[in-house]
Amino acid sequence: MKPHKDHKYIEALIQNDSRLLSELYQKFTPKIIAFVKKNSGDETQANDLIQDVLVTIFHQATEKQFVLTCPFDAYFFLLCKRKWFNVLKKKSNKEVTIEDDFLSISEKQAEEAIVETERYELQSTLYEEKFKELGVKCQELLKLSFVVKSMEKVAEKLNISYGYARKKKSQCMSKLTQLIKSSTSFETIKNY
DSSP, X not given: OOOOTTHHHHHHHHHTOHHHHHHHHHHHHHHHHHHHHHTTOOHHHHHHHHHHHHHHHHXXXXXXXXXXXXXXXXXXXXXXXXXHHHHHHHHHTSOOOOOGGGOOHHHHHHHHHXXXXXXXXXXXXXXXXXXXXSOHHHHHHHHHHHHSOXXXXXXXXXXXXXXXXXXXXXXXXXXXXXXXXXXXXXXXXXXX
């Protein structure tokens, strides 16, 4: 799919382009702040929400090479809106309904990108949660193997044999996969 002209804001996040990021904040955050204030929140909560969503978009763009194919305004606003409704839902312990009848055409186009970002956020949270359940040695080995691509160098840094490092990494990845797949969240995310 062809990137939307607003993909420049995704690039700005990745490259920390202060000029475009400033434009992003000026153009898109007032609407979100107004929305949060109108819906039981304050400016501080709105700013926290904005930062949280931008961090998620940044991670998705850098890790999954996310390409924006719809207007940034609709995508960003709906992500923030849905995240804010989730915050309200958790606070009140009640079901919060998002009324999709009032979505504009550009917001409807953004729906697919939003679902992708929300799925990514759920997957990342589950991965981090289950990674912490691994033993310290497995965590250390896997973290190092994600950064240092050569298993020979990983083995050298950990002062273990190459064969043991490969076998242990395989066991650790298998354990992590098992932890993730046995989680109650796994099926929910898969069907999201």
